[in-house]
Amino acid sequence: MEVNMGKYFFMGQIRSMKFFIIFLIINFLIPGRELLAQCDISLESSITPSCSENPSGSIIINKVTGGKRPFIFRWSNGSTKRSLDKLEAGEYKLSISDADGCVHTQSFNIVYSDPILASIDIDQNSTRVINAGGKKLNFMLFTSGNQLISNKESTDRNTVLNQGEYYYLIVDNSGCSKRLDFLIE
Numbered sequence: 001m002e003v004n005m006g007k008y009f010f011m012g013q014i015r016s017m018k019f020f021i022i023f024l025i026i027n028f029l030i031p032g033r034e035l036l037a038q039c040d041i042s043l044e045s046s047i048t049p050s051c052s053e054n055p056s057g058s059i060i061i062n063k064v065t066g067g068k069r070p071f072i073f074r075w076s077n078g079s080t081k082r083s084l085d086k087l088e089a090g091e092y093k094l095s096i097s098d099a100d101g102c103v104h105t106q107s108f109n110i111v112y113s114d115p116i117l118a119s120i121d122i123d124q125n126s127t128r129v130i131n132a133g134g135k136k137l138n139f140m141l142f143t144s145g146n147q148l149i150s151n152k153e154s155t156d157r158n159t160v161l162n163q164g165e166y167y168y169l170i171v172d173n174s175g176c177s178k179r180l181d182f183l184i185e
Contacts, residue, residue, distance in 0.1 A: 040066035041096055041104035049113040050089050051176035057087035057110035059094075067098035116178040118170050126160050127182065129168055140169045 043064045050057030060083045064071055073082050076093040084092065089112045096104045117133035129139055141149040144165035167181040 039098075039102035039104060041071075041098060041102060042066055043096065043104070043106065045108070047108060047110065049111050049174050050087055051174065052112045052115055053176070053178075055086050055088040056175060057089065058085040059083060059087065059092060059108045059110070061094075064096065067096070067102055067104070068100050070099060072097040113172065113174040113176045116170055116172055116176060118168075118178060118180065120168065120180050120182050122182055122184065127166075127168075127184075129170070129180070136173055138171045140171070142167050142169060 041064065044062045046060045046062060048056070048058040048060075061073070073080055074095045074097070075081070075084060076091075077084070087110050089110050092108045092110065094106050094108065096106075114133060114135065116135075116137065117131070118137065119130050121128040121130055131137055136153065138151070138153050140151045141159060143149060144167070149161075149166075150159060161184045163184050165181070165183050167179055169177055169179055171177045
């Protein structure tokens with residue numbers, strides 16, 4: 001009997017050594033019989049990087065194919081959920097077991113999102129946000145009382161403001177944010 005390389009599991013229950021030996025002989029001598037069945041579990045997933053300021057990475061298991069339901073999920077961090085969120089950067093391993101005992105193991109790597117490199121240039125009652133990182137950002141301007149003044153996608157923006165305290169909340173496409181407080185005198 002030729003056995004292909006891969007992940008395999010024994011399909012049968014051993015009640016006695018005599019039964020096991022007969023089972024082996026039948027499976028090796030009768031063509032078309034299989035002693036081993038190949039595990040064919042695969043998955044589709046998506047990964048979101050983590051922000052450096054707070055753990056926000058995620059691993060979403062979108063689809064599991066092959067194998068026999070139900071599936072049992074075991075993560076290296078101890079979770080048994082299908083997907084993980086609020087993750088710090090690092091490696092996470094998942095073992096998926098199916099109803100027949102077949103196991104698929106896969107590693108995922110969460111990285112930190114690039115930091116938001118932005119600053120404010122204040123000239124009298126106007127501000128200009130300088131995006132030093134060059135990535136696409138969303139700029140939300142608020143009063144110190146958390147009232148939204150503007151919400152724009154731009155690398156830099158000029159706004160005429162009255163005297164007072166303000167802040168920009170700058171958000172990147174990964175959902176990471178940076179707050180820049182400033183005062184117009």
